[in-house]
Amino acid sequence: MANAPIKLLIAASGTGGHLFPAIALAQKLPDYEIEWLGVPNRLETQLVPQQYPMNTIAVEGFQQGFGFSSLKILGKLIGSILQVRRILKQGNFQGVFTTGGYIAGPAVIAARSLGLPVVFHESNALPGKVTRFFGPWCTAVALGFEAAAKYLPRAKNVCVGTPVRSQFLDEASVTLDLAIPDGVPLIVVFGGSQGAVAINKLVRQSAPAWFAAGAYLVHLTGDRDPDADTLKHPQYIELPFYNNMAALLRRAALAISRSGAGSLTELAVCGTPAILIPYPFAAEDHQSYNADVFTQAGAALTFKQSELTAEILQTQVLNLLRSPEELAKMSEKAKAIATPDSADKLASLVREVVER
Numbered sequence: 001m002a003n004a005p006i007k008l009l010i011a012a013s014g015t016g017g018h019l020f021p022a023i024a025l026a027q028k029l030p031d032y033e034i035e036w037l038g039v040p041n042r043l044e045t046q047l048v049p050q051q052y053p054m055n056t057i058a059v060e061g062f063q064q065g066f067g068f069s070s071l072k073i074l075g076k077l078i079g080s081i082l083q084v085r086r087i088l089k090q091g092n093f094q095g096v097f098t099t100g101g102y103i104a105g106p107a108v109i110a111a112r113s114l115g116l117p118v119v120f121h122e123s124n125a126l127p128g129k130v131t132r133f134f135g136p137w138c139t140a141v142a143l144g145f146e147a148a149a150k151y152l153p154r155a156k157n158v159c160v161g162t163p164v165r166s167q168f169l170d171e172a173s174v175t176l177d178l179a180i181p182d183g184v185p186l187i188v189v190f191g192g193s194q195g196a197v198a199i200n201k202l203v204r205q206s207a208p209a210w211f212a213a214g215a216y217l218v219h220l221t222g223d224r225d226p227d228a229d230t231l232k233h234p235q236y237i238e239l240p241f242y243n244n245m246a247a248l249l250r251r252a253a254l255a256i257s258r259s260g261a262g263s264l265t266e267l268a269v270c271g272t273p274a275i276l277i278p279y280p281f282a283a284e285d286h287q288s289y290n291a292d293v294f295t296q297a298g299a300a301l302t303f304k305q306s307e308l309t310a311e312i313l314q315t316q317v318l319n320l321l322r323s324p325e326e327l328a329k330m331s332e333k334a335k336a337i338a339t340p341d342s343a344d345k346l347a348s349l350v351r352e353v354v355e356r
């Protein structure tokens with residue numbers, strides 16, 4: 001009789017940055033029986049392929065300080081740990097994989113209390129609080145950036161890079177279905193999976209000079225942009241969200257982006273030079289640490305949002321557009337820090353940990 005498939009619970013929730021690496025891993029484990037652990041009404045309910053049954057729990061983060069609302073959250077946390085333990089026991093799961101965030105706490109505690117192995121993937125250069133707290137309890141912590149290891153001295157760290165969606169690895173799988181003429185320089189602007197209103201404003205002010213220089217602009221604004229549809233130009237394409245990111249980033253001469261780990265990993269795999277503007281309110285300013293890795297490698301220029309004006313952005317972009325050699329150099333340096341086979345490395349680690 002054939003062996004029953006290994007059962008793995010993937011706890012990944014909230015943003016593209018947490019979900020895409022987990023989906024990429026799942027696709028590398030076709031022989032596993034995978035179920036998902038998420039939160040109701042968050043992005044996972046739209047992004048996770050239906051083949052992975054979705055289990056949901058109510059969980060949220062602690063606020064600063066410890067008051068009545070924190071007590072309520074603590075109560076919910078205990079409730080969600082018990083719920084995850086039930087899911088793990090009833091489903092006979094053999095291991096848990098998580099990409100961190102609020103969902104990771106109950107997932108790690110429940111799994112470890114049942115003696116199950118856990119692989120935790122941390123994609124940021126500065127690991128999140130949840131990773132720093134729970135990392136040492138996990139069987140292995142897979143890192144997106146080597147730079148993260150120094151913040152996790154007691155964890156069993158393995159650097160594997162951050163997995164990208166399969167469209168980034170198979171050039172033929174996605175085509176650019178946007179009207180961009182051949183040969184023109186293309187600038188792509190995106191602000192993580194939810195858009196960045198502050199970047200959108202700066203870009204709209206700066207764009208006329210870029211159009212005059214012959215550039216096209218694809219602007220992914222997110223769906224909460226108050227200025228949506230206010231700029232019209234034949235060289236300007238505005239969309240709230242675009243799916244074929246691999247085709248778009250490969251075609252781009254330059255990207256203007258936040259520095260979430262997912263975006264950076266994709267920029268590296270595509271060799272897209274970038275101007276990075278870290279999200280200033282990200283937890284513990286972790287996007288600045290991510291951006292540092294790229295700036296130090298020579299793959300990007302980084303600007304603090306508080307110091308960046310439309311004039312500075314306009315000039316920096318024009319300078320780069322006028323210097324194809326500089327862009328080519330940045331592109332090479334970006335490719336040099338990519339780990340295109342990250343999903344394979346992570347899948348091997350998960351197999352090693354769960355099947356031993």
Ligand SMILES: CC(=O)N[C@H]1[C@@H](OP(=O)(O)OP(=O)(O)OC[C@H]2O[C@@H](n3ccc(=O)[nH]c3=O)[C@H](O)[C@@H]2O)O[C@H](CO)[C@@H](O)[C@@H]1O
Nearest residue numbers: 015016017018190192193220241242245260261262263282
């Ligand atoms: C605001 C915030 O705290 N964001 C965090 C969040 O990621 P968040 O999801 O905000 O950002 P990431 O850069 O990690 O990922 C964005 C993803 O969305 C995709 N995309 C974006 C726009 C679009 O139109 N189409 C599209 O597919 C990008 O290609 C990328 O894959 O978790 C990451 C991983 O822990 C962190 O590094 C980020 O700092």
